[in-house]
Amino acid sequence: GEDVEQSLFLSVREGDSSVINCTYTDSSSTYLYWYKQEPGAGLQLLTYIFSNMDMKQDQRLTVLLNKKDKHLSLRIADTQTGDSAIYFCAERAGSGGYNKLIFGAGTRLAVHP
Amino acid sequence: EAGVAQSPRYKIIEKRQSVAFWCNPISGHATLYWYQQILGQGPKLLIQFQNNGVVDDSQLPKDRFSAERLKGVDSTLKIQPAKLEDSAVYLCASSPAGRGDTQYFGPGTRLTVL
Numbered sequence: 001g002e003d004v005e006q007s008l009f010l011s012v013r014e015g016d017s018s019v020i021n022c023t024y025t026d027s028s029s030t031y032l033y034w035y036k037q038e039p040g041a042g043l044q045l046l047t048y049i050f051s052n053m054d055m056k057q058d059q060r061l062t063v064l065l066n067k068k069d070k071h072l073s074l075r076i077a078d079t080q081t082g083d084s085a086i087y088f089c090a091e092r093a094g095s096g097g098y099n100k101l102i103f104g105a106g107t108r109l110a111v112h113p
Numbered sequence: 114e115a116g117v118a119q120s121p122r123y124k125i126i127e128k129r130q131s132v133a134f135w136c137n138p139i140s141g142h143a144t145l146y147w148y149q150q151i152l153g154q155g156p157k158l159l160i161q162f163q164n165n166g167v168v169d170d171s172q173l174p175k176d177r178f179s180a181e182r183l184k185g186v187d188s189t190l191k192i193q194p195a196k197l198e199d200s201a202v203y204l205c206a207s208s209p210a211g212r213g214d215t216q217y218f219g220p221g222t223r224l225t226v227l
Contacts, residue, residue, distance in 0.1 A: 004155070035218075042117070042204055042218035043156070088155050100146075100169060101216060103155030 004104035006089055011110045018076040020107045022089030025070060029091040032065065033101065034074045037086045046074070046087075076109075084111045115139065117219035119205050125225045131193040134222045138186070138207030145182055146216060147190050148204040156204055162188065195226045 003025045012018045024032065030051050035043040049056045049063045049072070056063045062075040076083055086106040092099045118137040126132050138145050144163050148156035159178065161169040164185035173180070177196070182188040192199055202221040208214040 033215075040220075042220045043206075045215060045217070048215065090155075100158045100161060101156075103157070105153065105155050 004089055004091055004102050006087075006104035006107045008105065009108050009110070011112065012079050014079060014081060014111055014113050016079055018074075018079045018083070018109055018111075020074045020076075020087050020089075020109065022072040022074075022104055023070055024072065024089070024091045024102075026091055026093045026102070027067075027070065029093055030099075031092040032063075032072050033090040033092070034061075034063065035088040035090060035103075037088065037106070039085075043088065079109075079111050081111050081113075084109055117205055117207055117217055119203075119219040119222055121222055122220065123223050123225075125227065126195055127227050128197055129194040131191065132195055132224060133189050133191045134203050134205075134224075136188045136190070136205030136219060138188070138205070139217055141209065142207035142217075143185070143210050144208045144214070145188050146206040146208075147180055147188070148206065150202040150204055150221070152201070159190070192224075195224075197226050200224055200226045 006022045033048040034046045036046050037043050047058050047061050049065050054065050060077045064073045086108050088106045089104045090101040093102045120135050146161050147159045149159050150156040159173045160180045162182040165182045180190045202223050204221045205219045206216040208216045
Protein backbone atom coordinates (compact mmCIF):
# COMPACT_ATOMS: atom_id res chain seq x y z
CA GLY A 1 0.00 0.00 0.00
CA GLU A 2 0.91 3.64 -0.09
CA ASP A 3 2.26 5.18 3.09
CA VAL A 4 4.57 8.05 3.98
CA GLU A 5 6.08 8.42 7.44
CA GLN A 6 7.86 11.32 9.08
CA SER A 7 9.09 12.14 12.54
CA LEU A 8 6.69 14.57 14.20
CA PHE A 9 8.96 17.18 15.78
CA LEU A 10 12.35 18.76 15.28
CA SER A 11 13.88 21.56 17.31
CA VAL A 12 17.01 23.38 16.15
CA ARG A 13 18.98 26.47 17.06
CA GLU A 14 18.97 29.42 14.70
CA GLY A 15 21.91 29.20 12.30
CA ASP A 16 22.23 25.42 12.58
CA SER A 17 21.24 22.97 9.86
CA SER A 18 17.93 21.11 10.04
CA VAL A 19 17.43 17.65 8.61
CA ILE A 20 13.90 16.32 8.17
CA ASN A 21 13.52 12.68 7.26
CA CYS A 22 10.80 10.76 5.46
CA THR A 23 10.22 7.18 4.38
CA TYR A 24 7.78 6.04 1.72
CA THR A 25 6.52 2.71 0.50
CA ASP A 26 5.60 3.03 -3.17
CA SER A 27 8.72 2.02 -5.10
CA SER A 28 7.09 3.17 -8.34
CA SER A 29 6.87 6.79 -7.16
CA THR A 30 8.31 9.03 -9.84
CA TYR A 31 8.40 12.30 -7.95
CA LEU A 32 8.81 13.13 -4.28
CA TYR A 33 7.93 16.51 -2.85
CA TRP A 34 8.53 18.72 0.14
CA TYR A 35 5.82 21.19 1.11
CA LYS A 36 5.88 23.81 3.87
CA GLN A 37 2.81 24.86 5.84
CA GLU A 38 2.79 27.93 8.06
CA PRO A 39 0.03 28.48 10.63
CA GLY A 40 -3.31 29.22 8.99
CA ALA A 41 -1.92 28.88 5.50
CA GLY A 42 -2.10 26.39 2.69
CA LEU A 43 0.79 24.24 1.52
CA GLN A 44 3.68 25.90 -0.24
CA LEU A 45 5.80 23.77 -2.57
CA LEU A 46 9.42 23.97 -1.49
CA THR A 47 11.13 21.55 -3.81
CA TYR A 48 10.78 18.17 -5.48
CA ILE A 49 13.06 15.46 -6.78
CA PHE A 50 12.66 13.02 -9.63
CA SER A 51 13.21 9.40 -8.72
CA ASN A 52 16.23 8.97 -11.00
CA MET A 53 18.14 11.60 -9.01
CA ASP A 54 19.81 11.11 -5.66
CA MET A 55 20.39 14.73 -4.76
CA LYS A 56 18.99 18.13 -5.58
CA GLN A 57 20.16 21.47 -4.21
CA ASP A 58 18.21 24.70 -4.29
CA GLN A 59 19.78 27.58 -2.36
CA ARG A 60 19.57 26.61 1.34
CA LEU A 61 17.66 23.42 0.61
CA THR A 62 19.23 20.05 -0.17
CA VAL A 63 17.14 16.99 -0.92
CA LEU A 64 18.67 13.53 -0.67
CA LEU A 65 16.94 10.46 -2.06
CA ASN A 66 17.91 6.88 -1.25
CA LYS A 67 15.65 4.93 -3.56
CA LYS A 68 16.87 1.55 -2.34
CA ASP A 69 15.81 2.35 1.23
CA LYS A 70 12.87 4.53 0.12
CA HIS A 71 14.24 7.33 2.27
CA LEU A 72 14.01 11.03 1.53
CA SER A 73 15.51 13.88 3.51
CA LEU A 74 15.36 17.66 3.43
CA ARG A 75 18.29 19.64 4.76
CA ILE A 76 17.85 23.33 5.49
CA ALA A 77 21.16 25.14 5.88
CA ASP A 78 21.49 28.15 8.20
CA THR A 79 18.00 27.64 9.63
CA GLN A 80 16.16 30.88 10.44
CA THR A 81 13.17 31.62 12.66
CA GLY A 82 11.13 32.12 9.50
CA ASP A 83 11.68 28.46 8.71
CA SER A 84 9.51 27.47 11.68
CA ALA A 85 6.59 25.59 10.13
CA ILE A 86 5.29 22.11 9.41
CA TYR A 87 7.09 20.30 6.60
CA PHE A 88 5.28 17.63 4.61
CA CYS A 89 6.86 14.93 2.54
CA ALA A 90 4.70 13.60 -0.31
CA GLU A 91 5.06 10.92 -2.93
CA ARG A 92 3.36 10.83 -6.28
CA ALA A 93 1.53 7.54 -6.34
CA GLY A 94 -0.85 5.70 -8.55
CA SER A 95 -0.84 4.45 -12.09
CA GLY A 96 -2.27 5.55 -15.35
CA GLY A 97 -2.49 9.14 -16.46
CA TYR A 98 -3.70 10.67 -13.21
CA ASN A 99 -1.54 10.32 -10.16
CA LYS A 100 -2.21 11.59 -6.67
CA LEU A 101 -0.06 12.82 -3.83
CA ILE A 102 0.25 10.80 -0.63
CA PHE A 103 1.34 12.97 2.27
CA GLY A 104 3.07 12.18 5.52
CA ALA A 105 1.71 13.57 8.78
CA GLY A 106 4.21 16.42 8.75
CA THR A 107 7.26 17.37 10.82
CA ARG A 108 6.91 20.44 13.00
CA LEU A 109 10.16 22.39 12.90
CA ALA A 110 10.78 24.78 15.78
CA VAL A 111 13.70 27.19 15.47
CA HIS A 112 14.91 28.83 18.67
CA PRO A 113 17.50 31.56 19.24
CA GLU B 114 -0.29 35.23 -11.30
CA ALA B 115 -3.15 34.88 -8.82
CA GLY B 116 -3.09 31.79 -6.66
CA VAL B 117 -5.82 29.33 -5.76
CA ALA B 118 -8.69 31.12 -4.04
CA GLN B 119 -10.97 29.53 -1.46
CA SER B 120 -13.91 30.75 0.55
CA PRO B 121 -14.96 30.95 3.25
CA ARG B 122 -11.76 30.81 5.27
CA TYR B 123 -13.56 29.67 8.41
CA LYS B 124 -16.91 28.02 9.06
CA ILE B 125 -18.54 26.82 12.25
CA ILE B 126 -21.68 24.70 12.04
CA GLU B 127 -23.58 22.26 14.19
CA LYS B 128 -23.69 18.57 13.40
CA ARG B 129 -26.31 17.52 10.90
CA GLN B 130 -26.20 20.93 9.21
CA SER B 131 -25.02 21.42 5.64
CA VAL B 132 -22.02 23.40 4.43
CA ALA B 133 -20.43 24.28 1.10
CA PHE B 134 -16.94 25.38 0.18
CA TRP B 135 -15.87 27.17 -2.97
CA CYS B 136 -12.59 27.04 -4.90
CA ASN B 137 -11.30 29.03 -7.84
CA PRO B 138 -8.15 27.44 -9.28
CA ILE B 139 -5.25 29.15 -10.99
CA SER B 140 -6.32 30.35 -14.42
CA GLY B 141 -5.74 27.72 -17.08
CA HIS B 142 -5.21 24.83 -14.68
CA ALA B 143 -7.09 21.82 -15.93
CA THR B 144 -6.84 19.69 -12.81
CA LEU B 145 -8.44 20.51 -9.49
CA TYR B 146 -8.12 18.62 -6.22
CA TRP B 147 -9.94 18.72 -2.89
CA TYR B 148 -8.06 17.50 0.17
CA GLN B 149 -9.15 17.01 3.76
CA GLN B 150 -6.56 17.78 6.43
CA ILE B 151 -7.50 16.66 9.93
CA LEU B 152 -5.56 18.29 12.75
CA GLY B 153 -2.18 16.64 13.19
CA GLN B 154 -2.34 14.76 9.90
CA GLY B 155 -1.26 15.31 6.34
CA PRO B 156 -3.76 16.18 3.62
CA LYS B 157 -5.79 13.31 2.22
CA LEU B 158 -7.18 13.47 -1.30
CA LEU B 159 -10.98 13.48 -1.46
CA ILE B 160 -11.61 14.06 -5.15
CA GLN B 161 -9.74 14.98 -8.31
CA PHE B 162 -11.23 16.65 -11.40
CA GLN B 163 -9.76 16.84 -14.87
CA ASN B 164 -11.61 19.75 -16.45
CA ASN B 165 -15.19 19.04 -15.39
CA GLY B 166 -14.87 15.26 -15.12
CA VAL B 167 -14.07 13.23 -12.01
CA VAL B 168 -10.92 11.10 -12.32
CA ASP B 169 -10.60 9.92 -8.69
CA ASP B 170 -13.20 10.06 -5.94
CA SER B 171 -12.27 6.81 -4.22
CA GLN B 172 -11.72 8.52 -0.84
CA LEU B 173 -14.84 10.70 -0.93
CA PRO B 174 -17.55 9.65 1.58
CA LYS B 175 -20.27 9.78 -1.02
CA ASP B 176 -23.11 9.33 1.44
CA ARG B 177 -22.54 12.85 2.73
CA PHE B 178 -19.93 14.56 0.54
CA SER B 179 -20.46 15.81 -2.99
CA ALA B 180 -18.42 17.96 -5.31
CA GLU B 181 -18.86 19.47 -8.72
CA ARG B 182 -16.84 21.47 -11.16
CA LEU B 183 -19.20 23.01 -13.64
CA LYS B 184 -17.63 24.44 -16.79
CA GLY B 185 -14.26 23.08 -15.72
CA VAL B 186 -13.24 26.11 -13.68
CA ASP B 187 -14.64 26.80 -10.19
CA SER B 188 -15.56 23.97 -7.89
CA THR B 189 -17.76 23.48 -4.84
CA LEU B 190 -17.50 20.82 -2.17
CA LYS B 191 -20.58 20.13 -0.06
CA ILE B 192 -21.14 18.19 3.13
CA GLN B 193 -24.69 17.18 4.02
CA PRO B 194 -25.24 16.35 6.83
CA ALA B 195 -22.03 17.18 8.69
CA LYS B 196 -20.62 15.00 11.45
CA LEU B 197 -18.24 15.91 14.26
CA GLU B 198 -15.43 14.00 12.54
CA ASP B 199 -15.70 16.27 9.50
CA SER B 200 -13.95 19.03 11.47
CA ALA B 201 -10.83 19.68 9.41
CA VAL B 202 -9.20 22.06 6.97
CA TYR B 203 -10.41 21.57 3.41
CA LEU B 204 -7.71 22.40 0.91
CA CYS B 205 -8.17 23.00 -2.77
CA ALA B 206 -5.27 22.61 -5.17
CA SER B 207 -4.82 22.90 -8.92
CA SER B 208 -2.24 21.84 -11.45
CA PRO B 209 -1.75 22.68 -15.13
CA ALA B 210 -2.54 19.24 -16.47
CA GLY B 211 -3.55 15.92 -15.07
CA ARG B 212 -0.46 13.83 -15.05
CA GLY B 213 0.82 14.54 -11.58
CA ASP B 214 2.08 18.02 -12.36
CA THR B 215 3.04 20.19 -9.44
CA GLN B 216 0.02 21.05 -7.35
CA TYR B 217 -0.53 24.55 -6.02
CA PHE B 218 -2.61 24.90 -2.88
CA GLY B 219 -5.10 27.46 -1.68
CA PRO B 220 -5.22 28.72 1.93
CA GLY B 221 -7.93 26.25 2.92
CA THR B 222 -11.26 26.46 4.72
CA ARG B 223 -11.22 25.53 8.38
CA LEU B 224 -14.46 23.75 9.30
CA THR B 225 -15.51 23.23 12.90
CA VAL B 226 -18.52 20.99 13.53
CA LEU B 227 -20.02 21.34 17.02
